[in-house]
Amino acid sequence: MLKYVLQRVLFMLVALFLVSLFTFFLINSVPGGPFENPAIRPEVRLAMERRFHLDQPLIVQFGHFLRGIVTFDFGISLIVQPSRDITDILMERFPITIVLNLLSNFILVPVGFFLGSLAALKRNRFGDHAISALVVVFISVPGFVLASLMQYFLAFRLGWFPLVFSTSQNWDWDRFYSMILPVLALSFGGIAFITRFLRGELTETLNSDYMLLAKTKGLRTGQAIFRHALRNSLIPVMGMLVGIFVGILGGSIVVEEIFAIPGMGRIMINALLSHDYPLVMTTTVMYTAIALVARLLIDLSYSIVDPRVVVGGGKSAS
Amino acid sequence: MHHNNNAELIKNYTFTEDDFKFHEKSDVIADVAPENPPVGFFKDAMIRFSKNKASMVALFMLVFIIVMAIFGPMMGDFHFREQNVQWDRLPPRIPFLENLGIFDGTSTVTVQVANMPNWEHVYIETVRTFYQTAGARTVAMAEIRIDAYANVGAEDIYFWFGSDMLGRDLWTRLWRGARVSLMMAAIAVLINLTIGVIYGAVAAYYGKKTDLIMLNIMEIFSAVPTLIVVILIATRLGTSMWSLIGALTFSGWIGMANMMRAQFYRHKGQEYVMAARIMGASDKRLIFRYILPNAIGPTITQVAVAIPVFMMTEAFLSYLGLGIQAPEPSVGVLLSQGQEMLLTNPHAVFFPALVISLLMLSFQMMSNGLRDAFDPTLRGH
Numbered sequence: 052m053l054k055y056v057l058q059r060v061l062f063m064l065v066a067l068f069l070v071s072l073f074t075f076f077l078i079n080s081v082p083g084g085p086f087e088n089p090a091i092r093p094e095v096r097l098a099m100e101r102r103f104h105l106d107q108p109l110i111v112q113f114g115h116f117l118r119g120i121v122t123f124d125f126g127i128s129l130i131v132q133p134s135r136d137i138t139d140i141l142m143e144r145f146p147i148t149i150v151l152n153l154l155s156n157f158i159l160v161p162v163g164f165f166l167g168s169l170a171a172l173k174r175n176r177f178g179d180h181a182i183s184a185l186v187v188v189f190i191s192v193p194g195f196v197l198a199s200l201m202q203y204f205l206a207f208r209l210g211w212f213p214l215v216f217s218t219s220q221n222w223d224w225d226r227f228y229s230m231i232l233p234v235l236a237l238s239f240g241g242i243a244f245i246t247r248f249l250r251g252e253l254t255e256t257l258n259s260d261y262m263l264l265a266k267t268k269g270l271r272t273g274q275a276i277f278r279h280a281l282r283n284s285l286i287p288v289m290g291m292l293v294g295i296f297v298g299i300l301g302g303s304i305v306v307e308e309i310f311a312i313p314g315m316g317r318i319m320i321n322a323l324l325s326h327d328y329p330l331v332m333t334t335t336v337m338y339t340a341i342a343l344v345a346r347l348l349i350d351l352s353y354s355i356v357d358p359r360v361v362v363g364g365g366k367s368a369s
Numbered sequence: 370m371h372h373n374n375n376a377e378l379i380k381n382y383t384f385t386e387d388d389f390k391f392h393e394k395s396d397v398i399a400d401v402a403p404e405n406p407p408v409g410f411f412k413d414a415m416i417r418f419s420k421n422k423a424s425m426v427a428l429f430m431l432v433f434i435i436v437m438a439i440f441g442p443m444m445g446d447f448h449f450r451e452q453n454v455q456w457d458r459l460p461p462r463i464p465f466l467e468n469l470g471i472f473d474g475t476s477t478v479t480v481q482v483a484n485m486p487n488w489e490h491v492y493i494e495t496v497r498t499f500y501q502t503a504g505a506r507t508v509a510m511a512e513i514r515i516d517a518y519a520n521v522g523a524e525d526i527y528f529w530f531g532s533d534m535l536g537r538d539l540w541t542r543l544w545r546g547a548r549v550s551l552m553m554a555a556i557a558v559l560i561n562l563t564i565g566v567i568y569g570a571v572a573a574y575y576g577k578k579t580d581l582i583m584l585n586i587m588e589i590f591s592a593v594p595t596l597i598v599v600i601l602i603a604t605r606l607g608t609s610m611w612s613l614i615g616a617l618t619f620s621g622w623i624g625m626a627n628m629m630r631a632q633f634y635r636h637k638g639q640e641y642v643m644a645a646r647i648m649g650a651s652d653k654r655l656i657f658r659y660i661l662p663n664a665i666g667p668t669i670t671q672v673a674v675a676i677p678v679f680m681m682t683e684a685f686l687s688y689l690g691l692g693i694q695a696p697e698p699s700v701g702v703l704l705s706q707g708q709e710m711l712l713t714n715p716h717a718v719f720f721p722a723l724v725i726s727l728l729m730l731s732f733q734m735m736s737n738g739l740r741d742a743f744d745p746t747l748r749g750h
Binding site: 062 | 581585588589591592593594595597598600601677681684685688689690704707708711712715718722725726727729730733734
């Protein structure tokens, strides 16, 4: 197992390297450049390009980028927020996106667990059917559509919430208040997934022999569910959470657009469109690293969930 | 049924001398051939699918949307890119329904009470009046309902689902967009399915080094941010349908491959595979003839869900301004354009949202039916 993990981590670093190499050549193969703008005089452009090593061969540029990444000196943004330290930009933008993400997770985990167990306990009764209908709606209506609808009905028509993200610069109540709708929009999908999954898991578990044993031993239904059944379902849900986390990281780009939230979304798109190479590369490496680590965790969780699955085993798994 | 018949037959059978004769070597001894035609795997799956009510409803809903996507654009009086800028942002107005007070082409505007005579010709009713303080002045304001169509001199025009900011008919554009979106998603999913199934099957079947290498290639593909790929393709090839399909398939097959891989890991160690291998089945035969039919169920389910998910991805890209090239609409483009006038004309978001949600719903329900239909352990039930 340990050998397998070490192998995977090693491959992960290789993958990270290859992805950044791939992305680097990909963005450089798009015609145009950061300073190719009629408003910039040719001699200024040449000077700028020399300053940022853009006049050197691509492979040398990639070397500069790698050295920067390894020493955590990401350089400065060229166009999006000219000459500002990329570390600064990330420190300002990334927390907003990540807080949005974490708040959604804080909501979707307990709600998903609650609804899932409730549906399993009330199987085939009214509560179960109501929850199933809710899950279908949450899965069927895309998050950004729900975001638009909530923005129109809850914020505009009823005026319960602010229309867009608060302009406040601090982490105060105004800001959190204006985060409620985006956070909700981001959590519906996760709630639906966890509820549906947990319901399936629990209904199977509730009929299993060890639950019968637990009840025979004299445990109350609640005890049996919390100590035995839920504990068993926890691990696969943990695996799902990682996927949900990464999914929300991507999905928040549009929700950020809708609610005008100054998170990573706009920065990434603008960086890509304006050929802001250092910014694009840094965000790419960061997001890729997050996705790779998450994927490794999911893969490892497979064999924890079901010990019969031998990850990486041969043709005739033993 | 069959067993009962046999028992009945035996009970009422009178034995004769002939029944107790020795068989000669030349006699042919064989079972009676089955009376019913053979039921293949897919035929059996279809039979079980059609017995599931929810998935049949979903199928009808889906067929309805597809039929509308084909014929809807021809029903209206407008072409999907016909612009009537003087008739922009009109609310929905449908013949007959307008008499019931819904979709009647009215909209609410807020005006100063003093200016109300200017609205005389289109005025219908006053919703509410209130006072607004602007600086030192307090002005009497009124929210009035007006006939938006008369207001722009379009009394005889009917935009069934309203019009957009360029005065284009949203009914025509919506169905035209549904057609484009569905086609794009279906083609992308087909490509992904083919690549993903073969890739995942091979990776998991051979395992060990092969799996590790193939898994890592997969990781690299999936780790390249889709956004970068899309923007690259868009700037290089333009945002045509095919370049968007390219963007959707670049890393889209990975989900299918992963699913197939997990399924193959589950199946390849099972007894029936071992038995077939002992009997001398080749790798190719084991993969495609033995394991694939057992393992493909969840992937088929995935296909049905993947189509609306791809439509969502496409809508997602449209929100970022990377949707399909104007004037061609797609559900995503309509949603993102509607978002811009959400506060004044919510219908522009509402109808595309309804279509994409219904599609998602019916695909979801259908995928449940398909999952049961393709579960080999439920055969014959």
